[in-house]
Amino acid sequence: MSEKYDFNKVEKKWQDYWYSNHIFEVKEDPSKPKFYALIEFPYPSGAGLHVGHIRAFSSMEVIARKKRLEGYNVLFPIGYDAFGLPTENYAMATKQHPRKVTDENIAKFTGQLKEVGYSFDWSRVVDTTDPDYYKWTQWIFLQLFKKGLAYKATTTVNFCPKCKVVLANEESQGGVCDRCGSEVVQKEKDVWFLRIRNYAERLLKGLEKVNFPERIKTEQQNWIGRSEGADVTFTVRFDGGEYPLVVYTTRPDTIFGATFLVVSPEHPLLKEHFDKVVNKAEIEEYQRQAKLKKEFDRIQVNKDKTGIKVEGMYAVNPITGTEIPVFTADYVMMDYGTGAIMAVPAHDQRDWDFAKKFSLPIIEVIKSDVDVQQEPYCAKEGAGVMVNSDFLNGLKVKPAIKKMIEYMEAKGVGKAKVDYKMKDWAFNRQRYWGEPIPIINCPHCGQVPVPENELPLRLPDLKDFTPTDDGTSPLSKCTDWVNTVCPVCGAPAKRETDTMPQWAGSSWYFLRYESPRDPDHAVNPDANRYWGQVDWYNGGMEHVTRHLIYSRFWNQFLYDIGVVKDEEPYIRRSAQGLILGSDGEKMSKSRGNVVNPDDVVKQYGADVLRLFILFIGDYEKPAPWSQEGIKGCNRFRQRFWGLVDMVSDKADTSDLNLDALIKKVGDDYEACKFNTAIAQIMTALNTVYARGSLTKKEFNTLCLLLYPVAPHITSEMYERLNGGAKIDRASFPTYDPAKLTADTVEIPVQLMGKLRGRVTVAAGATEADVLAAAKEAGLIGDQEIVKTIYVPDKILNVVVRR
RNA sequence: GCCGAAGUGGUGGAAUGGCAGACGCGGCGGACUCAAAAUCCGCUGAGGGAUGACCUCGUGCGGGUUCAAGUCCCGCCUUCGGCACCA
Numbered sequence: 001m002s003e004k005y006d007f008n009k010v011e012k013k014w015q016d017y018w019y020s021n022h023i024f025e026v027k028e029d030p031s032k033p034k035f036y037a038l039i040e041f042p043y044p045s046g047a048g049l050h051v052g053h054i055r056a057f058s059s060m061e062v063i064a065r066k067k068r069l070e071g072y073n074v075l076f077p078i079g080y081d082a083f084g085l086p087t088e089n090y091a092m093a094t095k096q097h098p099r100k101v102t103d104e105n106i107a108k109f110t111g112q113l114k115e116v117g118y119s120f121d122w123s124r125v126v127d128t129t130d131p132d133y134y135k136w137t138q139w140i141f142l143q144l145f146k147k148g149l150a151y152k153a154t155t156t157v158n159f160c161p162k163c164k165v166v167l168a169n170e171e172s173q174g175g176v177c178d179r180c181g182s183e184v185v186q187k188e189k190d191v192w193f194l195r196i197r198n199y200a201e202r203l204l205k206g207l208e209k210v211n212f213p214e215r216i217k218t219e220q221q222n223w224i225g226r227s228e229g230a231d232v233t234f235t236v237r238f239d240g241g242e243y244p245l246v247v248y249t250t251r252p253d254t255i256f257g258a259t260f261l262v263v264s265p266e267h268p269l270l271k272e273h274f275d276k277v278v279n280k281a282e283i284e285e286y287q288r289q290a291k292l293k294k295e296f297d298r299i300q301v302n303k304d305k306t307g308i309k310v311e312g313m314y315a316v317n318p319i320t321g322t323e324i325p326v327f328t329a330d331y332v333m334m335d336y337g338t339g340a341i342m343a344v345p346a347h348d349q350r351d352w353d354f355a356k357k358f359s360l361p362i363i364e365v366i367k368s369d370v371d372v373q374q375e376p377y378c379a380k381e382g383a384g385v386m387v388n389s390d391f392l393n394g395l396k397v398k399p400a401i402k403k404m405i406e407y408m409e410a411k412g413v414g415k416a417k418v419d420y421k422m423k424d425w426a427f428n429r430q431r432y433w434g435e436p437i438p439i440i441n442c443p444h445c446g447q448v449p450v451p452e453n454e455l456p457l458r459l460p461d462l463k464d465f466t467p468t469d470d471g472t473s474p475l476s477k478c479t480d481w482v483n484t485v486c487p488v489c490g491a492p493a494k495r496e497t498d499t500m501p502q503w504a505g506s507s508w509y510f511l512r513y514e515s516p517r518d519p520d521h522a523v524n525p526d527a528n529r530y531w532g533q534v535d536w537y538n539g540g541m542e543h544v545t546r547h548l549i550y551s552r553f554w555n556q557f558l559y560d561i562g563v564v565k566d567e568e569p570y571i572r573r574s575a576q577g578l579i580l581g582s583d584g585e586k587m588s589k590s591r592g593n594v595v596n597p598d599d600v601v602k603q604y605g606a607d608v609l610r611l612f613i614l615f616i617g618d619y620e621k622p623a624p625w626s627q628e629g630i631k632g633c634n635r636f637r638q639r640f641w642g643l644v645d646m647v648s649d650k651a652d653t654s655d656l657n658l659d660a661l662i663k664k665v666g667d668d669y670e671a672c673k674f675n676t677a678i679a680q681i682m683t684a685l686n687t688v689y690a691r692g693s694l695t696k697k698e699f700n701t702l703c704l705l706l707y708p709v710a711p712h713i714t715s716e717m718y719e720r721l722n723g724g725a726k727i728d729r730a731s732f733p734t735y736d737p738a739k740l741t742a743d744t745v746e747i748p749v750q751l752m753g754k755l756r757g758r759v760t761v762a763a764g765a766t767e768a769d770v771l772a773a774a775k776e777a778g779l780i781g782d783q784e785i786v787k788t789i790y791v792p793d794k795i796l797n798v799v800v801r802r
Numbered sequence: 803g804c805c806g807a808a809g810u811g812g813u814g815g816a817a818u819g820g821c822a823g824a825c826g827c828g829g830c831g832g833a834c835u836c837a838a839a840a841u842c843c844g845c846u847g848a849g850g851g852a853u854g855a856c857c858u859c860g861u862g863c864g865g866g867u868u869c870a871a872g873u874c875c876c877g878c879c880u881u882c883g884g885c886a887c888c889a
Contacts, residue, residue, distance in 0.1 A: 214806080214807095215806060215807065215883085215884085218805065218806055218884080219805090219806080219883090219884055219885080221805090222804090222805060222806090222884060222885045222886090223884085223885070225885075225886090225888070227888070227889085229889080247889080248888095248889065249889060250888090250889065251889080262889090305887085329887095330887085331887045331889095332887080332889075333887080333888070333889090335888095336888045336889075337888075337889060338889095340889095341889045342889085343889085344889090348889070349803080349887085350887050350889080351889085353887095378803085419888080419889095420888095421885080421886085421888055541883080541884090544884090545884080545885090615814095615825085615826070616814070616815090616826095617814055617815055618815075621807095621808085621815095622882090623814070623815090624814075626813090626814065626826095626827070628813095628814095628826095628827050628828070629814070629826070629827055631827080632825095632826050632827055633826085635826095635841090636826085638841090675814090675815075675816085675825080675826090676815095676816065676817095676824080676825080678825080678826090679815095679816075679824065679825035679826075680824090680825080681825095682824095682825055682826075683824075683825065686825090746821090747821095748820080748821040749821095750820085750821085750869085750870070752869075752870090753820095753868090753869060753870045754870095755821055758821075786869090787869065788869085789820090789869050789870075791820060794820060794821095795820045795821075795870085796820095797820080797869050797870060798869085799869050
């Protein structure tokens with residue numbers, strides 16, 4: 001009898017072996033096929049590794065270990081997304097430098113990850129806060145700038161008065177700051193933007209050729225929000241003048257029902273021709289009110305419509321020539337479409353609400369059962385027939401849209417246009433702990449890029465990096481750094497003091513992994529030629545619409561300028577579900593239901609933690625932690641260890657189909673069905689225990705199948721029974737497709753679709769054989785058989801006359 | 803409002819249209835033990851039957867297609883996620 005399994009000793013032994021012998025470090029090797037497995041690199045927070053990380057990383061860990069056994073040259077890198085607010089806030093609170101905090105956190109994460117036994121290539125670690133890394137983040141920004149894809153504009157922004165930072169819309173949802181929960185206010189600000197909208201169509205198109213789950217594609221499509229419509233030019237007339245006013249509509253067919261026109265309070269019409277407006281004071285007051293409102297209030301659905309008629313102006317419908325009134329209302333947004341709409345109250349809820357409130361006419365242009373004076377008929381696309389619409393009458397909606405656009409284009413009053421909900425990417429933050437934006441503001445030359453040979457533009461070593469009250473970056477306090485000379489004309493100039501958002505560094509890190517130390521390229525061309533795209537990327541659903549789109553955008557841009565060879569960065573993407581507390585709620589400190597992976601490793605070891613996190617349930621769905629469930633995996637490991645003493649030449653192998661087991665486990669791993677893969681191995685283990693012995697071949701197969709999940713114990717077991725051989729040098733077992741079915745099969749027999757019993761027959765038995773066997777077993781009487789359905793080796797169903 | 807995913811025992815969850823509940827947890831009973839823990843063995847959807855090898859019911863609800871439906875179709879309910887005064 002072998003000694004009891006000592007997980008502490010064994011796990012330490014194998015981790016030492018892996019890491020000190022650099023087993024998982026890889027080089028380009030044209031003799032082997034490559035496989036690039038990627039996990040989202042963690043943000044090294046002070047809290048350390050979370051069980052959510054374990055679930056997120058373990059899928060690619062299994063795939064990486066399996067692919068290596070299958071002969072692939074596997075790139076499985078790790079790094080740290082280390083710029084960001086929590087570190088900076090913690091550093092301020094504890095009066096330390098963020099650099100020090102970051103280094104400590106990274107060291108902590110590294111230690112924890114190694115204790116779990118992950119097979120990362122530790123020679124390729126990247127850290128987004130390392131100047132050798134952010135040098136290239138800045139370089140990519142400069143390429144974007146040079147191509148006109150980075151620009152500065154004044155807009156109102158969401159500002160968090162507590163964090164003293166400008167927030168993107170997605171970081172201030174519900175009108176509160178993502179980070180601290182404070183109420184967000186609106187503020188005028190110069191903001192850097194990246195023109196991601198220029199890539200909207202390609203980001204959509206690219207989804208057709210990648211293997212992402214449908215839900216991820218759908219979320220990205222919604223985020224991009226493509227809509228087909230038309231720009232239609234109305235003429236605004238006022239005392240002594242005319243002004244072309246372009247509205248955007250997805251329903252140009254309904255223009256005969258347009259009874260008024262609405263412009264956003266920020267619309268240029270109300271600036272450029274404001275002197276023609278009769279009720280100036282009233283409108284100015286409304287504009288002031290709109291500005292005060294936070295984004296949150298303004299986009300509240302179903303709230304009362306407000307607005308003011310623009311007196312002294314009216315608009316001419318370019319199709320009918322009819323004059324209609326012009327309003328300004330805050331339900332029209334300046335940053336979508338053209339900031340102006342033609343209102344068709346009969347067929348749009350918002351326009352209808354507004355028309356009712358201001359007693360405006362409602363003209364039906366799509367026939368329906370509803371009385372549009374009582375409620376709008378908001379037909380889904382394609383439903384209904386045009387009425388009251390002159391030459392469109394009798395047409396269905398779709399052909400009517402087509403005909404109207406053709407008509408407008410011929411008349412020169414409108415043209416087809418595709419628009420996107422996605423906005424340009426606000427690309428700056430007023431914080432210290434981020435990549436400095438490498439731009440110099442010269443009074444003569446304007447925005448001048450920092451020369452590339454001066455990159456990295458390092459963060460100055462500030463003592464006080466608390467944000468300023470007026471919302472400018474703490475870097476502005478460092479005058480030595482801010483004051484410089486213009487690289488073009490030599491005049492005194494000032495550096496840009498904003499830093500990049502946290503999404504910057506993570507938008508291209510997967511490319512840096514391919515040549516992490518190359519001093520001359522962001523991505524080494526030879527390395528990129530070999531490693532190419534990420535074959536499989538796993539991460540969280542929460543990053544699907546930001547990180548995943550941003551990084552696809554950067555990759556497409558880098559493709560356009562010839563830096564990388566592939567247009568899409570990721571071939572396949574999967575997403576793990578959340579690990580919940582044992583109470584079924586999201587883990588959080590305040591609920592006190594947080595599980596620390598360190599504690600689990602201490603108590604049960606890494607293999608049990610890895611087993612449990614993968615066995616817990618459907619990988620893509622949320623699953624609650626269970627302290628009892630962990631015990632079950634510990635039991636399984638003990639039983640698995642017991643196999644060491646059960647190997648025998650005389651074992652009867654007839655009850656275990658190894659080929660089928662290999663296929664099932666291998667296929668399940670590839671499909672992220674780790675729970676059923678492990679269940680299959682458990683079943684096989686139960687079979688072996690029931691018989692009391694197993695062959696050497698069975699032993700090695702079971703070890704190899706479980707190795708990707710539980711590498712420590714399987715490495716030890718394999719070594720012991722194979723004369724010191726290392727399992728990581730072995731090959732993943734293969735199966736013979738001809739042997740997947742057993743010699744005899746048990747066929748369920750149904751009568752009228754209801755189970756009557758089972759008969760055992762030789763595999764491949766004919767319908768007549770099975771029917772005869774069923775009759776002999778008394779499962780079928782002597783009723784008249786109308787019909788039989790036989791699925792070979794699967795089922796027999798007999799239909800009889802009643 | 804629009805889009806998407808999901809609803810299965812006490813519980814986490816399995817089931818290319820073909821034996822519903824694999825595997826695990828928990829529970830019950832037994833073995834070992836002075837005893838407990840650990841371990842091992844057996845049982846464990848509900849109801850009925852003589853507690854048996856038998857029958858009936860059963861995958862959110864109501865219909866339908868099919869020899870056969872957790873799975874496909876139609877109509878609902880509930881939960882979760884995404885987008886959202888998006889023209």
